Amino acid sequence: MEQKPSESRIDPTVFYVSLVAVLAFVAWGVLFTDNIAVVTGAVLSYVMTNFAWVFILSTLSFLVFMLYLAFSRYGSIRLGRDDEEPEFRTVSWIAMMFSAGMGIGLMFFGVYEPITYLGAPPHGLAEANTKEAAELAMQFTYFHWAFHPWAIYAVVALTIAYFTFRKGTPNLVSSAFRPILGDRVERWPGKTLDILAIFATLFGSCTSLGLGALQMNSGLNFIWGVPQTTTMAIIIIAIVTALFVVSAISGVERGIQWLSNGNMVMAVFLLLFVLLMGPTLYIANIFVASIGDYLFNLIPMSFTTAANGDPEFLSSWTIFYWVWWASWGPFVGTFIARISRGRTIREFTFGVLLVPSLVSFVWFAVFGGAAINLDLFGGANIADAVAESQEAALFSTLEQFPLAAVTSFIAILLVGIFFISGADAASVVMGMLSSRGTLHPKAWNVAMWGTL
Numbered sequence: 224m225e226q227k228p229s230e231s232r233i234d235p236t237v238f239y240v241s242l243v244a245v246l247a248f249v250a251w252g253v254l255f256t257d258n259i260a261v262v263t264g265a266v267l268s269y270v271m272t273n274f275a276w277v278f279i280l281s282t283l284s285f286l287v288f289m290l291y292l293a294f295s296r297y298g299s300i301r302l303g304r305d306d307e308e309p310e311f312r313t314v315s316w317i318a319m320m321f322s323a324g325m326g327i328g329l330m331f332f333g334v335y336e337p338i339t340y341l342g343a344p345p346h347g348l349a350e351a352n353t354k355e356a357a358e359l360a361m362q363f364t365y366f367h368w369a370f371h372p373w374a375i376y377a378v379v380a381l382t383i384a385y386f387t388f389r390k391g392t393p394n395l396v397s398s399a400f401r402p403i404l405g406d407r408v409e410r411w412p413g414k415t416l417d418i419l420a421i422f423a424t425l426f427g428s429c430t431s432l433g434l435g436a437l438q439m440n441s442g443l444n445f446i447w448g449v450p451q452t453t454t455m456a457i458i459i460i461a462i463v464t465a466l467f468v469v470s471a472i473s474g475v476e477r478g479i480q481w482l483s484n485g486n487m488v489m490a491v492f493l494l495l496f497v498l499l500m501g502p503t504l505y506i507a508n509i510f511v512a513s514i515g516d517y518l519f520n521l522i523p524m525s526f527t528t529a530a531n532g533d534p535e536f537l538s539s540w541t542i543f544y545w546v547w548w549a550s551w552g553p554f555v556g557t558f559i560a561r562i563s564r565g566r567t568i569r570e571f572t573f574g575v576l577l578v579p580s581l582v583s584f585v586w587f588a589v590f591g592g593a594a595i596n597l598d599l600f601g602g603a604n605i606a607d608a609v610a611e612s613q614e615a616a617l618f619s620t621l622e623q624f625p626l627a628a629v630t631s632f633i634a635i636l637l638v639g640i641f642f643i644s645g646a647d648a649a650s651v652v653m654g655m656l657s658s659r660g661t662l663h664p665k666a667w668n669v670a671m672w673g674t675l
Contacts, residue, residue, distance in 0.1 A: 233668060236414050238657040241421040245675055248426070270546065271538040276528050278545040283525045286374035289572050292381070298569030302381075303388040309565035317578050318483040319562050319648070325368065325579065326486065326641030327435040329586050330634065335609055335616035336364050337591030338598060342606050345540070346533045352606075357595045361513030364587050366524050367541065369517070369580035372548040377575040379556025380563065384571070388564045393660025396420040396553050417656050420553035424656070425675065427550030428649040434614075435642040436460045441614035442635040446628050451614075467643040468650070468673045472666035482644040489637050493630060494589050500624045501593040502600075509595070510588035557652045561662060594620045646673060 252259050292298060301307060309316065340360030342351050349355040382399040392398035397413035404412050436456045443449035443459075470482060498506060529537060563571055597603035597620065608619035621630045650673035654664030657672070 232659070233657055233665075234414070234417075234659045236411075237417045237421070238668075240414075241418050241653075241657060244418070244422060245425055249675065267546075268538075271542055275537060275542045278542055278549065279526065279528055282371050282375060282545050282548075285378045286370055286525075286576075289374050289377045289381070289576060293569050293572035293576075298567065298572070300385075300389070300568050301565065302384045302563055302568070302571065303565045307388075307565045309563075311562055313574075314487075315484060316562055316566075317574065318487040319644075320559050320575065321483070321487070321579050321582060325372075325583070326645055327431040327438075327638060329368070329583065330617065330638045330641060331431075331434045331438050331614070332364075332368075333586055333590035333617060334594040334605070334620050335613050336367070337361055337587060338594045338605050338609050338616065340364065341595055341598065345536050346527070352599065354599075357509065357599065358513055358516055360595065361509055361587060361591060362516040362520060363524070363540075364591060365513060365517040365584060366521070367544045368583040368587065370521075370576060371525070372544065373576050373579050375545075375548045375552050376555045376559060377572060379552045380559035380575065381568065381571060382560075383557055384560035384563045384566075385568075387560060387660070394557065394561060394655055394662055395660040396557065396656065398660065420557070421653050421656050421672075423550050423552070424554035424557075424649055424653055425672065427547070428554055428645065430547060430550075432460070432642055432646055435638050436463070437614045438617070439463075439635050439638050439642075441612060442618055442631055442638070445615065445618040445622070446631050446635075451612075463639055463642050464646070464674060466639075467646040468670045470643055470647045472669050482640055482647075486637060486640045486644060489633055489640075493633055493637065494586065496626075496630060497593055497621075497624065498589050501589070502596040505596045506589055506592040509592045510584065513588065514584055553656075554649050554652050557655065558648045561652075561655070590617065590620065597623050649673075 311319070337357075337360040340363055341356050344351060344356045344359050345363045349359045379396075383394060383396065386392045386398045386401070387394045390398075392401065395413075395417055397404075397408045397416040400413065400416060401408050407413060408416075436459045437451075439459050440449065440451050440456050443455075444451050449455060527537070527541070559575065566574070594605045594616070598605040601623065603619075603623050605616070605619055609616045617634055618631050621627050621634065624630065647669075650669045651664065653672035654669040655661060658664040658668060
């Protein structure tokens, strides 16, 4: 189970084929921007129209399967030797898992998604800008960010962790297919799976990183009047890229763990500030009510398709999220597997499903609940600010409280560090996938994928 230094060398087939494919795609995007927008838009539309039901059914199946494992006799199996202790402390494990899985997304959508649903309730189930619309907004936000997405991550992560730490195979997506492919996992069928995992990791994570850069630009504009332009966004990306490459090459044990722990402290501070300075009682009430609505309607929401729901809402939100989380599956799954050594399957399942979901509940209740209250009862017109600029949603809310410049600066730091921790986790994963599954890929390999 312990790898030798020689095992950290790259896999030529996986590395070079992935490199050529990624470079070609990047060149396509840089040189033919309009064409790539048309082609990828058409592909997305095709997937949304013809395969939405597949994502709906499979995502629910992942959740049911993980719950079954947790409560079955398999739950006591340890991801490692029977007497092995967890590699990371539980707090660090949760912090790293959360930073890699959804950090930037929560910062971007924490206000934007609930306030959008307030003005346009999902599937037309309530009248806009009413108390019922507010509860529905929180209910569907929880649906998109809690159990279902983490079930996708959990299935991938548990599979890879089991084969890596229990069976002694390389930490690769392809290793999980050995019972199906046999020795062919070491030839082109297995290598193709790892190449696709690299491709999904790189471009899946770019969505969040792009949103993060735009939000940082918006925050800098709010505090210091920095212009919101494409050039400025590229400058921000370049600076943060240099920072996360330095962090990534320092390894999971130092860079990623330290950043994740520090970010968690700042996130808790910002959350408590808004909770205490904002409409605390309203936040508490909507937190409890919307969790009840979410759990009560979990099964009906899970089976809603274009046949019994609003096709436009499904394609723009629910199915888009399921596709996005699926594209993150190889990356977040491989990373969570990397940091979960020594955990039992039951501990792993409850940790991956319940803890991040609970944090999401609290986060959206505080930020989304505060924004909804300000918009409905405080005359703040948060919805108008969000309609004008999605990236400004969080800062428009913080502006309504004391010390807005200070809290906005903390929010920018949070987005930046979430950017760094998420990107360097992705870089480490791509380094592992292109280096035969080593847990300690070479620094130059990690830096190269991070830059791309």
